[in-house]
Amino acid sequence: MDNDFKKDVSLAIRGDSSAFSRLYSKVYKKLYYIALCSLRNTEDAADIVSDTVLDAFNSIKKLKNEESFSCWITKILTNKIKKKQSEYINKAQYNYEDFENSLKSDFDFEKSELAEEIYRLDNEERVILSLSVLGGYSSEEISSFYGLKPSSIRSKLSRTKEKLKKAINEIDYASNVKSNS
Amino acid sequence: MSDEKIREILTKNEIPDKIKPENIEIMLKNSKKPKQKKISIVYKSIATLAACIIITVAVVNVMPHKEEIEIKTNKSDSEVMLGSYSNTAESYDYIYKNLRSAYVSEKFKNNIKNLFGLLGTKKYENSYSNKADVEIAYDSAAGSPEEQTINGAPDIAEEQYNKETGTGDAVESPEFSDTLNQVEGVNEADIIKTDGKNIYYTSGNNVYFLNVKDGEFKNVVKYPLYEDNNSNYNATYYDSYYTDSAEIFINENKLTVLYTFMNLETNKQQTGVKVFNINDDNLELVNTYIQDGYYTNSRMINNFLYLLTNDSSSYIGEITSSDDVAKFIPSYTCNDDQNFVEPDDILLPEKWNDYYYTVSYAVVSGIDINNAQEPISIKAFADFGGEIYTSLENFYFTSASYNQNIETNITKLSIKDGLIENSATGKVDGYVLNQFSMDEYNGYFRIATTVENNSFTTKPFNEESDIAVRSTSNTKNNCLYVLDENLNQVGFITDFGLDESIKSVNFSQNIAYIVTYRQTDPLYSIDLTDPTNPIIMDEVKINGYSTFMHKWTDSLLLGFGVDADENGRETGVKVVMFNTSNNNELVEEALLAYNSNGSNYLYSIATYERKALLLNSTKNIIGFPLNDYNYNYENNEQTSKSYYVFLEYNNGQFSEKGRVEFEDGNNNALRAIYIGDYLYAFSYNQAISVNINDFSQIQSINF
Numbered sequence: 001m002d003n004d005f006k007k008d009v010s011l012a013i014r015g016d017s018s019a020f021s022r023l024y025s026k027v028y029k030k031l032y033y034i035a036l037c038s039l040r041n042t043e044d045a046a047d048i049v050s051d052t053v054l055d056a057f058n059s060i061k062k063l064k065n066e067e068s069f070s071c072w073i074t075k076i077l078t079n080k081i082k083k084k085q086s087e088y089i090n091k092a093q094y095n096y097e098d099f100e101n102s103l104k105s106d107f108d109f110e111k112s113e114l115a116e117e118i119y120r121l122d123n124e125e126r127v128i129l130s131l132s133v134l135g136g137y138s139s140e141e142i143s144s145f146y147g148l149k150p151s152s153i154r155s156k157l158s159r160t161k162e163k164l165k166k167a168i169n170e171i172d173y174a175s176n177v178k179s180n181s
Numbered sequence: 182m183s184d185e186k187i188r189e190i191l192t193k194n195e196i197p198d199k200i201k202p203e204n205i206e207i208m209l210k211n212s213k214k215p216k217q218k219k220i221s222i223v224y225k226s227i228a229t230l231a232a233c234i235i236i237t238v239a240v241v242n243v244m245p246h247k248e249e250i251e252i253k254t255n256k257s258d259s260e261v262m263l264g265s266y267s268n269t270a271e272s273y274d275y276i277y278k279n280l281r282s283a284y285v286s287e288k289f290k291n292n293i294k295n296l297f298g299l300l301g302t303k304k305y306e307n308s309y310s311n312k313a314d315v316e317i318a319y320d321s322a323a324g325s326p327e328e329q330t331i332n333g334a335p336d337i338a339e340e341q342y343n344k345e346t347g348t349g350d351a352v353e354s355p356e357f358s359d360t361l362n363q364v365e366g367v368n369e370a371d372i373i374k375t376d377g378k379n380i381y382y383t384s385g386n387n388v389y390f391l392n393v394k395d396g397e398f399k400n401v402v403k404y405p406l407y408e409d410n411n412s413n414y415n416a417t418y419y420d421s422y423y424t425d426s427a428e429i430f431i432n433e434n435k436l437t438v439l440y441t442f443m444n445l446e447t448n449k450q451q452t453g454v455k456v457f458n459i460n461d462d463n464l465e466l467v468n469t470y471i472q473d474g475y476y477t478n479s480r481m482i483n484n485f486l487y488l489l490t491n492d493s494s495s496y497i498g499e500i501t502s503s504d505d506v507a508k509f510i511p512s513y514t515c516n517d518d519q520n521f522v523e524p525d526d527i528l529l530p531e532k533w534n535d536y537y538y539t540v541s542y543a544v545v546s547g548i549d550i551n552n553a554q555e556p557i558s559i560k561a562f563a564d565f566g567g568e569i570y571t572s573l574e575n576f577y578f579t580s581a582s583y584n585q586n587i588e589t590n591i592t593k594l595s596i597k598d599g600l601i602e603n604s605a606t607g608k609v610d611g612y613v614l615n616q617f618s619m620d621e622y623n624g625y626f627r628i629a630t631t632v633e634n635n636s637f638t639t640k641p642f643n644e645e646s647d648i649a650v651r652s653t654s655n656t657k658n659n660c661l662y663v664l665d666e667n668l669n670q671v672g673f674i675t676d677f678g679l680d681e682s683i684k685s686v687n688f689s690q691n692i693a694y695i696v697t698y699r700q701t702d703p704l705y706s707i708d709l710t711d712p713t714n715p716i717i718m719d720e721v722k723i724n725g726y727s728t729f730m731h732k733w734t735d736s737l738l739l740g741f742g743v744d745a746d747e748n749g750r751e752t753g754v755k756v757v758m759f760n761t762s763n764n765n766e767l768v769e770e771a772l773l774a775y776n777s778n779g780s781n782y783l784y785s786i787a788t789y790e791r792k793a794l795l796l797n798s799t800k801n802i803i804g805f806p807l808n809d810y811n812y813n814y815e816n817n818e819q820t821s822k823s824y825y826v827f828l829e830y831n832n833g834q835f836s837e838k839g840r841v842e843f844e845d846g847n848n849n850a851l852r853a854i855y856i857g858d859y860l861y862a863f864s865y866n867q868a869i870s871v872n873i874n875d876f877s878q879i880q881s882i883n884f
Contacts, residue, residue: 017206017209017210018206020206020209021202021203021205021206021209022202024202024205025202028196028200028201028202028205029192029196032196032197032200033191033192033194036191036194037191042194042197046197046199046200049200050199050200050205050208053200053205053208053209054208054209057209083782083810083819086782086784086810087782111186111189111190114186114187114190115190118187118190118191129187130191132184133184133187133188133191134188134191134192140450140475148789149477150475150477150491151477151491151567151568155567155581155612158581159581159587159612159633162587164187
């Protein structure tokens with residue numbers, strides 16, 4: 001057990017922003033990439049992460065048990081993502097170009113195809129996929145963030161992965177055809 | 182395909198400076214101090230609810246072995262996926278060997294794939310420290326008492342007050358509402374129940390006993406379900422998203438509570454069943470039963486409870502001997518006696534389905550709540566999990582598996598007075614939306630599924646080029662199957678709602694109503710009078726889609742769901758009434774939609790939790806929660822409002838009778854019930870009672 005971590009949480013609860021930043025530094029990459037994958041917009045992803053940080057800092061008193069810092073802050077993030085995604089529906093803000101371009105800028109054919117496939121997933125699928133793959137959370141944890149039953153999370157996740165896997169298989173197949181011809 | 186590859190793709194972007202820790206620190210220093218949420222105390226003794234939900238964490242099993250999980254094998258096409266559960270285990274040793282061999286072969290396949298570079302060779306640099314997080318996260322120690330006081334959570338006294346309240350002479354008990362059950366006689370659990378005299382409500386990790394009379398809360402007693410010093414954090418409004426942590430049943434004079442908690446000794450999630458006697462002014466605990474795994478579903482028929490939990494074994498690599506029974510066999514505890522499920526009650530799949538390096542079991546038990554000492558029967562299905570449908574006599578489990586396309590395996594169990602027995606297995610194409618996609622009538626089992634078919638065509642751009650061009654087509658189709666009692670297919674219909682997926686289903690004896698959706702909401706009526714030959718009778722198309730359908734009267738079908746414009750953009754919540762007096766000609770009789778005006782966003786939790794609806798055609802009430810979330814782009818301010826709305830339906834028209842607004846707009850309205858002439862609406866931490874006729878507020882209490 002990292003004693004500093006425990007100490008940092010109790011310091012942060014008392015309002016120490018440096019301690020909070022140290023805690024944050026352990027999770028911020030994961031938070032950002034989850035937000036980015038879910039929202040497909042770099043600016044919004046950054047905004048939502050800083051929003052989450054403020055909320056978390058302001059309510060860290062509610063965090064009782066140090067261990068769960070990462071889960072707790074991800075839960076806040078997930079709720080913000082859900083709200084943001086719903087704003088997109090209303091506001092018709094579809095500015096995903098930078099994200100799309102960055103995904104496609106890969107010379108590896110297979111990877112860029114996979115990227116495109118990920119890009120095409122729907123909102124919910126991207127959130128759940130990123131929480132699982134980028135966040136490393138179990139379906140039980142994701143269910144507590146997302147408000148769906150763990151069994152639904154599990155089936156959605158495997159359905160999503162199945163979709164992606166299929167895309168890849170198809171590419172393997174296509175490159176075989178090509179090399180044979 | 183590996184998670185690692187997905188991760189590699191998704192972490193390619195540079196992290197903006199703005200959110201780097203050093204800059205965040207500056208931002209925090211400049212931010213003004215948080216304003217504290219006010220704690221409103223209505224009743225002194227209730228104080229605020231410092232409810233804590235034990236976060237359902239099962240990280241230990243999964244996370245430390247991340248590296249190994251990352252690679253998930255592609256299943257070869259020739260592999261036949263699991264179909265039936267005819268396979269009971271002979272002994273724990275048999276199960277152990279099965280697990281080990283499945284595990285070894287998976288690992289072997291992964292290695293082979295790696296060798297051939299099919300899954301990519303570049304190792305992902307673990308730039309963010311998942312692993313560290315895990316190590317930290319699991320050396321647990323409860324927060325010191327000192328810290329708890331800093332947390333500002335007042336200790337909650339479980340006290341009673343207003344004891345002298347006359348609880349009524351029960352001259353005649355008024356009519357009251359019940360949970361929206363799918364099958365008559367098969368009760369479903371919910372977070373709220375009433376017997377006309379008291380309301381029982383669970384919120385956080387507590388059960389509330391509320392004695393009410395004529396809209397007034399006479400007596401409120403709180404019962405914590407477990408010691409909360411282990412919980413991860415205090416209740417925040419985020420918890421209101423997670424409402425299915427505890428559910429209750431009432432049955433004559435017994436209250437049964439089902440809840441998930443974390444056993445800190447074993448680090449396993451378990452489900453507790455507490456049975457209380459309902460006395461005049463309090464509840465009295467009579468029994469506690471514990472089953473491994475988190476709570477997933479339940480039904481109650483008369484006094485027999487059928488409990489379904491989902492249990493995960495330890496990481497298979499850690500199970501080194503078949504004597505480690507506790508690591509891979511689900512157990513249950515009654516009277517502090519731990520028992521393991523017997524080998525011949527454990528059913529193994531013919532082929533292992535999803536492999537996450539732990540085995541998950543669906544554990545189902547039948548319990549007599551009048552004598553909850555020991556389950557009457559208990560069975561565990563390895564590697565299984567999905568939606569369930571329960572009729573008075575049968576339990577139908579579904580589990581999706583992936584072959585060429587998604588298939589749904591169905592396992593039928595007969596249930597009688599708590600005794601659970603295997604009865605039949607079957608398989609259909611496609612996946613099931615929810616329990617309402619299934620029905621049993623006259624011995625036939627009907628199931629509606631969506632079949633998704635992703636196909637790709639890839640061809641080289643030109644002869645010399647390395648670049649290939651690919652077009653994807655994702656086609657969807659829907660199917661309705663009729664199976665006999667042995668789950669053999671007797672009838673089948675497909676090709677309705679092409680490229681759309683099923684959003685809700687309602688079976689009314691020989692007619693199935695099915696809503697599919699992509700951009701508009703076609704409602705299909707399908708005649709099942711001849712089980713071998715289902716016939717589509719009619720379809721109507723309207724915008725949006727219904728997520729739940731309910732027979733309002735014999736000739737009217739009520740739909741509740743999401744409204745959308747003609748481009749398929751979801752705009753709000755809607756209620757729709759179809760006239761089904763002639764199933765050959767469905768008519769949309771009435772529609773009422775709550776749509777966003779551009780700057781706000783309207784939604785209802787009832788679009789995914791139908792138990793949040795209050796529907797009664799004799800009282801003419803259509804109630805649902807409604808949330809209004811508003812974001813102001815100019816000053817970056819967000820406001821949320823939370824309502825419970827009541828409608829009535831008269832002569833082809835819906836009209837709003839009234840609504841209840843909760844103090845804290847961030848807390849979703851969750852449920853409403855009625856007793857006689859009074860409505861009681863509940864959010865996570867507030868209850869409001871109003872008169873059903875004029876909607877004048879009678880009382881409001883905070884938990």
